[in-house]
Amino acid sequence: MKQRRRIYFTAxxxxxxxxxxxxxxxxxxxGRGFERDSSSxxxxxxxxxxxxxxxxxxxxxxxxxxxxxxxxxxxxxxLSLHCIARRLQRSASTISREVQRNGGFGHYRAVQxxxxxxxxxxxxxxCKLACNRPLCRTISRxxxxxxxxxxxxxxxxxxxxxxxxxxxxxxxxYRSLFVQARGVLKKELMQYLRSKxxxxxxxxxxxxxxxxxxxxxxxxxSERPASVEDRAVPGHWEGDLIAGSGNSYIATLxxxxxxxxxxxxxxxxxxxxxxxxxxx
Numbered sequence: 315m316k317q318r319r320r321i322y323f324t325a326x327x328x329x330x331x332x333x334x335x336x337x338x339x340x341x342x343x344x345g346r347g348f349e350r351d352s353s354s355x356x357x358x359x360x361x362x363x364x365x366x367x368x369x370x371x372x373x374x375x376x377x378x379x380x381x382x383x384x385x386x387x388x389x390x391x392x393l394s395l396h397c398i399a400r401r402l403q404r405s406a407s408t409i410s411r412e413v414q415r416n417g418g419f420g421h422y423r424a425v426q427x428x429x430x431x432x433x434x435x436x437x438x439x440x441c442k443l444a445c446n447r448p449l450c451r452t453i454s455r456x457x458x459x460x461x462x463x464x465x466x467x468x469x470x471x472x473x474x475x476x477x478x479x480x481x482x483x484x485x486x487x488y489r490s491l492f493v494q495a496r497g498v499l500k501k502e503l504m505q506y507l508r509s510k511x512x513x514x515x516x517x518x519x520x521x522x523x524x525x526x527x528x529x530x531x532x533x534x535x536s537e538r539p540a541s542v543e544d545r546a547v548p549g550h551w552e553g554d555l556i557a558g559s560g561n562s563y564i565a566t567l568x569x570x571x572x573x574x575x576x577x578x579x580x581x582x583x584x585x586x587x588x589x590x591x592x593x594x
Contacts, residue, residue, distance in 0.1 A: 323348075323358060332366045335359060338516045342561055346582060356513070363492030364514030365485050376431065377404075377412060382424035385409060389422055442482055443490050443498040449480055450498055453487060457499075457506045463487035488514050545570045553592060555583055565591055 323331065327348065334344050341352040341359070348355075372378075377385075381402050388398035395413065399406040413419060416427035443450045449470075456466045463484035474480035490498040492513055504512070541547045548571035556564045563583050567576040578591045 328358065331355060331358060335364070336366060336516050343582070343584075346561060360513055361493070363489040365489050365492075370436075372432070372435075376435070377408070377428075379424060379428045382412070382428050385412065386422055386424040389413070389419055441490060441496055441498060442486060444496065446479055449482065452480075453482070454499060454503060457503045460506055460508075462508060485514075542570070548572065555580075555588065557583065563587075567592060 331344055331348070334347070335341075335355075341355040345352040345355045381404070384402060385398055388401070395409045396406045399409045402409070412427070413422050416422050416430060443453065452470070453466055456469070457463075461469070466487060467482055467484040470480045470482060487499070490496050491501075491504050491507070494501055504510075509515070542550050548569065550570045552568045552570060554566045554568075556566060558564070563580045565578050565580050565588050567578075568574070578594075580587045580591045582588075
């Protein structure tokens with residue numbers, strides 16, 4: 315059986331995916347924008363339970379890329395580590411550890427060393443619920459009483475105003491439910507959520523939100539002119555959109571008097587795809 319090729323997204327693409335997800339777009343729509351299946355988008359989003367991870371920042375004490383470039387040039391010019399350290403106003407031991415852990419004197423490269431340091435800086439920490447079992451048990455009991463994570467977070471803050479150990483964000487509760495690898499809240503507790511989704515959705519994703527799921531400047535059928543009712547006047551058209559399997563769509567136009575039908579295949583169901591196809 316042919317092995318599926320693993321899909322990688324760049325940092326820029328990941329940011330765009332998260333931006334579109336937070337705006338309320340579906341995984342299928344996002345996937346079409348990147349010419350990927352929705353399953354590829356789900357794998358990226360589900361790692362953090364559909365909640366956008368915070369942007370990483372470098373420590374102000376760590377070596378910068380500019381400093382590493384200076385180290386690389388110093389080694390190329392056969393300068394001593396003490397001399398390089400004085401130029402950078404750093405400790406000689408800092409420069410020594412930097413060089414030794416990144417290939418030594420003969421193989422040190424600034425860009426590769428900077429990326430390696432960024433990768434090594436990732437220190438996965440236990441979440442707050444994993445470090446506070448009484449808090450975890452309290453949240454579990456409240457979930458079984460059909461409390462929402464937002465209600466639980468607010469109740470904890472009011473009930474324990476002097477104890478910051480009981481302060482927890484509702485996003486932390488959602489993430490602990492949706493990301494079972496955390497090993498904190500049991501998967502069975504998800505049945506008590508009011509929404510039965512297995513991943514956190516944007517509040518903008520609801521079709522009842524402003525503008526979503528509605529036709530802009532729509533004209534009601536009841537407001538059509540009377541001449542349309544008997545199909546006697548030619549030139550009136552009715553449009554529709556047929557959705558098929560595999561995210562395939564066909565737009566239809568029917569002339570009401572002659573019943574003449576025109577079909578056109580469109581790439582997507584959004585306005586930017588359908589309207590130009592109907593005009594053409």
